Amino acid sequence: MNTFPTLANEYWQGWDAGCKLATEQLGLKYIAQTFEDSVDKQISQIEQAPSLGVNAVVTFAQNAEVMKALAATASQVGIKLANAHSTAAWLDADDPAYAGSYLLYSQPDNIRGTAAMAQALFDKIGNEGKVLYVGxxxxxxxxxxxxAGVKLALKNNPKIELVAEQPGGENRVAARPVVENLLTAHPDVAAIVSYNDDTAIAVLDVLRERGLSGSIVTAGIDATREMLNRVREDKSALGTVSINAPFMTGYSVVTLYDALEGIAYDPLEKMRYFDSIFLDSPEAAEKYLSAMDQGGRIDFDFKGMSRHLNGDNWKIQWGMEVIDPSNFWGQIESMQSLKPSGWALPESVEASLKAGNADKLNKMYRDHFVPGPLSDVAGMTRSKKTVLGF
Structure with missing residues (x-):
């Protein structure tokens, strides 16, 4: 089962499409349910999963703290769980409290991905000048x-001055008045770093209405069709970061399937970064659009990624790395104050780290990587590679 916020959003349509494709390739029954931003409904869907014949669930924790309840519920009803993007602070997926039910937490490396996007904006304006951040x-x-990714890029560009930053609410309706007010107060900025594509589109609309298209640049995150088309057509739209929802959910299905078929994962594999790519040229945007159908599907070979079906010949078509949970939350200032007194990693995870398995696993992923449906896209970007360097 795939339980997620809504289908009335392009990102979640791709999320659904990737999950559905993986189940089709693996010959599994697929049920999609939306919880419309209701935490109670999300928990209830996992509680009721066994009554629908479901033994594994892919989800997006509606907020960080609900992840503990979701994992506990999955453990209680005897199902396996994969979650992405949002997890409770200082909660390792291999926590013994969940008896092996929480099999995978995945996310893009937002720090590196946002830093790459911001760096490209700074490069575009000559690595000096005033910028805004709508977060x-x-x-x-x-x-x-x-x-934190924006701060990292600023640290590496001492001649860039961040003159103001303000939350934009994550959607274009909320972001628009923020953008208008910031531009009125700071009309001499050269670039605006945008939290996501909806924020970037609000920026682009305001720039166009004020006759500033081409004189100020911005970029976003999500690789929505609308933003990709703006990158093709609008001189102020430098690019967008694809965090690749179809792969994220499809590979989550593969992970759950392999576990149910007896594949054992290293404890560190239960928390992973999945790759992202900054699409910063009209050619890359065009190629990415052509690789994605109208439903958001991208034709990855998920069956070929299964360790159960392919033995040691399994192959991945998108980059990944394990997350080192010993410093994962500590990189984020707001997370540091939430660290529980006496916090420690699960013994299994600590032992794997001490054995040097993080480097071994990351090498394994690179050894099993083969070109996929988005590999040509990477070659059309200015960096010629993905955020994780695949």
Whole structure:
């Protein structure tokens, strides 16, 4: 089962499409349910999963703290769980409290991805000048980690001056008045770093209405069709970061399937970064659009990624790395104050880290990587590679 916020959003349509494709390739029954931003409904869907014949669930934790309830519920009803993007602070997926039910937490490396996007904007304006940052909602882990990415890029560009930053509410309706007010107060900026594509589109609309298209640049995150088309057509739209929802959910299905078929994962594999790519040229945007159908599907070979079906010949078509949980939350200022007294990693995870398995696993992923449906896209970007360097 795939339980997620809504289908009335392009990102979640791709999320659904990737999950559905993986189940089709693996010959599994697929049920999609939306919880419309209701935490109670999300928990209830997992509670009721066994009654629908479901033994594994892919989800997006509606907020960070609900992840504990979702994992506990999955453990209680005897199902396996994969979650992406949002997890409770200082919660390792291999926590013994959940008896092996929480099999995978995945997310893009928001710090590196946002830093790459911001660096491209800074390069575009000659690595000096004034910039704005229209961010996400403070306290949200994705928002705070993307803000950390912006700070990293600023640290590497001492001649760039961040003159103002303000939360933009994560959608274009909320972001628009923020953008208008910031531009009125700071008309001499050269670039605006945007939290996501909806924020970037609000920026682009305001720039066009004020006759500033081409004189100020911005970029976003999500690789929505609308933003990709703006990158093709609008001189102020430098690019957008694809965090690749179809792969994220499809590979989550593969992970759950392999586990149910007896594949054992290293404890560190239960928390992973999945790759992202900054699409910063009209050619890259065009190629990405052509690789994605109208439903958001991208034709990855998920069956070929299964360790159960392919033995040692399994192959991945999108980059990944394990997350080192010993410093994962510590990189984010807002997370540091939430660290529980006496916090320690699960013994299994600590032992794997001490054995040097993080480097071994990351090498394994690179050894099993083969070109996929988006590999040509990477070659059309200015960096010629993905954020994780695949």
């Amino acid at each position: 996400g909602l403070p306290g949200n882990f994705s928002a705070d980690s993307r803000a």
